[in-house]
Amino acid sequence: MGSAQLVCVEGGPPMKIDAVMIPALKDCVHCGLCLPECPTYHATGREAESPRGRIAALRGVVEERSSVSDAIHDGLESCLVCRACESACPSGISMENLMARYREQTRNVRGDFSASLESWLLSYVISHPRRLNACLNLVRILSPGLRIFPGNEDLPARHRLRPQPPVPQLLEPSGQARGTVSILRGCVADRLFREETHLAARLLARAGWRVLVPAAGCCGALHHHAGLVEAGQRHASLRWKDLSAAEVDYVVVDSAGCGSHLLGQRDSDSPPITDTVTLLAHEGGFVAKSRLPGRWAISVPCHQQHSDLDSTTGISIIESCVEERVELPAQDHCCGAAGMYLLRRRKLSRKIGKMAHERFEKSDADAIVSGNPGCLLRWEGLLGSSRAKHPVQILAQSSGLTPI
Known part of the structure; x- marks a missing residue:
């Protein structure tokens, strides 16, 4: 593969794609083990929206066999970066880094409104605590009106938007x-x-x-x-x-x-x-005093399952706090929240969320535990706040620790 190249972009100026900066394109052996693990492939059935399809498309661009068409870009941008394919890949390809580098090199050239909004929020709001707080206060004020429109399940629950006491240093x-x-x-x-x-x-x-x-x-x-x-x-x-x-x-x-x-x-x-x-x-030091009633599913977040974070040790302590633990079908599949994916791909995000909800219903669980903020917001939107809890809430309730 070559180094930096200018490639044709349909409907736009040439785009610089650097094969050195986009790692692992040549390492894919096209085995297809990633396909059953990919939420977007499950949702669409399209090879272009699978890890194998994305790598093949990007490699074709770098080798100058194709241009970055709208279809190719759409398939690449639809990646959730859930990293499930990384655990399945025998070549050890990091889709997270590949997608980060692709988006880094194409954002300014092919960014649509949602991508531009995402960049603006990340650069000028989310990185600045006071601005972020002001923005969320505005959402809190507007939320009663916003909740009358379809799709309001993506809004944070009312109690999430209320100001909370500061955390002691x-x-x-x-x-x-x-x-x-x-x-x-x-x-x-x-x-x-x-x-x-x-x-x-x-x-x-x-x-x-x-x-x-x-x-x-x-x-x-x-x-x-x-x-x-x-x-x-x-x-x-x-x-x-x-x-x-x-x-x-x-x-x-x-x-x-x-x-x-x-x-x-x-x-x-x-x-x-x-x-x-x-x-x-x-390390110890926690004692459960009671078990929360009901059948609880534990949804381990994608980035805990498919990174070097410990995804297993804490399960037993959560199980000790609930009456019964049930398994989710396709436990390792994403819920579709994926950080700011909701902004960029709302329709596909909701479709994947609906599939996650169907898996939950099949499990016959009463409630779910999830340890990632974006995932928990998604589950609260699907099930309601009383049926979706963070692990620390489960431990606190079980040990008699009351919220502030």
Whole structure:
């Protein structure tokens, strides 16, 4: 394969596609093991919207056998970056990095309105806590009117939009400290999931940890997936600086997408990343006092399943908190939320969400547990807030810890 090339773009100026910067195109052996794992392929049945089809199309462009047509670009842009194909791929291809580099090089040339809106929000709103808070306050004010329109299930639940008390910067354990942890507050999650951050910090302090909670800030995961690669790296570097400013034993990230991104940007001497439930399951200090009634499905987030994050240790502690755990059919399939995918591909996102809802109904579960903010918002929209819970909410209720 060559290096940087100018290729023809239908209806637009030439586009620079750098084969060196878009890794792994030559490594695909076209085995098709990725197809059963791909949510967009399941939803559309189109080879062009599968990992194998995307790689073949992009390789054809780089080898100058085709141009970046609307059809090719549409197939590439429809990728959720759920990373399920990465776990199935015998060649070890990182679709996450491939899509990030493709979007980085094509965003300014082929960006439609939704992509432009996504870039604007990431650059000028989500990365700035005060602006983000003002934006979410506006959504809260407008939400009663917005909820009368079709598609309102994508709006955050009312209780998510209400302002919450600030999270203390330091929580000390009542006795001898096991060690020190720092917790990522995040960007959107800091406003919509602040209650969960409160609960996580209190659960860890009760278990004997000294808990540090740095200022809110974006980790850059959303930027990376949107093709704003340098911005994603810059935000990750800032978060690592904040989270490891003091000597900490663990960095706790209760958002799988954020945790996966920070893990990919981690230096060898940085503290390990974990989540609240996994840390409590591994180190102890948590005792369930009661079991939540009903049949509960546990939806492990895609970026926890298909990265180097621990996706299994915390399951047992969640199971100890519920009356019965049931398995979801196709457990590893995405719910379709995928960060800001809702903005770029609303129709396909909802279709994949509907398929996830059908799997839930087949499981005969009463409620679901999911440890990623975007996934939980999707499940709350599908099932209602009372039937979709974050793992730290389950642990808090089971141990008698009341929300603030």
